[in-house]
Amino acid sequence: MSLILSMAAFALASSISPGPVNIVALSSGARHGLRASLRHVTGATLGFTLLLVLIGLGLHEVLVYWPWLTQAIKWAGVLFLLYMAWKLASDDGRLGNDEAIKAPSLWYGAAMQWLNPKAWLACVAGMGAFAASGEAVLVWQFAWVYFVICYLSIACWAFAGTFVRHYLNNAAGVRLFNRLMAVLLAGCALYLLLA
Template sequence: MTLLLSMAAFALVSSITPGPVNLVALGSGARHGLRATLAHITGATAGFTLLLVLIGMGLYEVLIRWPLLTTGIRLAGVLYLLYLAWRLATDNGRLQAHGTSPRPTLLGGAAMQWLNPKAWLASLAGMGAFAADGDSGTVSRFALIYFVVCFVSIACWAVAGTYLQRHLDKAAGVRLFNRVMAVLLTLCAAGLLVE
């Protein structure tokens, strides 16, 4: 039981803390509401869980043998975060009529996790701590715990975003919100470069 609680605590700390996927969920919740953001939440959770399982079943060894691959993944993720930050910083803040602005998708949420250096680091650290031997039962239990905790954590960010909606009814408010999100994404990217 202690091992399961430790797994859950690790999953919570790494899932609920600010990161690019959570910031996108916050922004999508603010712009589109919780229901429309569920696709992003589900995709991000499934994408992360798949990454976690693959690392637990052997990808961990590949990355240990080829550390340059880990560096490449991290740099690609940082560049992606900076691209997202730039898009937010340059957005004009005008909400599209009838909610026609693009919403995060299931596939986009999953892909975002694969480009998210925080997800790679959490997967490597988690599997190294709890399932380094690659035992399929341990990997499965950890992945199931992580799936539930990750889904709830990302959903919390989206719910927080829905509470911001009433403050974002004018373009100036949206621009300010987007620029704050851009700064936070840039800080996430900078933090991942120094880890």
Template sequence: MSVVFSMAAFALAASITPGPVNIVALGSGARFGFKASLRHVGGATLGFTLLLVLTGLGLHELLRQWPFLSRGIGLFGVAFLLFMAWKLASDDGRLDADDEARAPSAWSGALMQWLNPKAWLACVAGMGAFAGDGEVHRVWLFAGVYFVICYLSIASWAYAGGFLRHCLSNPPGMRLFNRSMALLLVASAAYLLI
């Protein structure tokens, strides 16, 4: 049972800390509400879990042999973060019904995980620690534990954003919040380029 506890502690530490996916969940919760943000939460969780399983089954070895793939993923990740930052920064801050404004999709949540170096690092480090000997049942056990904790962690950020929604009901306040979130995404992107 102690290995499951260790897996859970690792998953919580990696999932609950700030990062691009959590920042988008917070912003989505504030802009669109908790319920509408659950698509992003679910997509990000499924995307991460798939990445974790594939890493445990050998994807990390492929990337080690072809490092240019890792660099390409990182550059696409930076571009995606900058795109999301631009979308946040250009939002007008109105919370009224806008037919064109939509919460981030499940697809964008999953894509963010695949382009997120923090997610790749968590996958490689976690699988190295808990399934490094190649035991397939350990890969699946870790993925199951991580799935639950990842979902709850990202959902907590979306919930916090939903809570903030009540405080940010005026357009100037929402614009300030969105631009702050955009700056955090740009900072994440800049950090990835270092």
């Protein structure tokens, strides 16, 4: 049982900590509410879990064989984060356009994880710590534990966003919140460039 607890602790530490996926969940919860944000939460969790399983079953060997691929993923992730930051910063904050601005989709959440260097690092580190041998039972066991923890962690960020929602009842408040989220995403991108 201590292996499961260790897996859960690792999954919680890496899933609940601030990062681009969680910032988007927070922003989505604030703008669209929890229910609409659960598509992003589900997509991000499924995308991460698929990446985790593939890393555990040998995808990390591809990264060792082609190290340039790691850099390509890093740069794609940084560019994606900067694009999202720009979209948030340039939003006018008008409340009447909520219909036009939809909550992040399931596919958006999944793609974010695949373009998120933090997710790749967590997958490689986690599988290295708990399933380095590539034993399928350990890979799947870790994936199930991580799935539950990851879903709940990202959902917590979306839920936290709902508490901010009632402060965003005017365009100026929405603009301020969006720009704060944009700065946080740009900060994540800068961190990834320097890491």
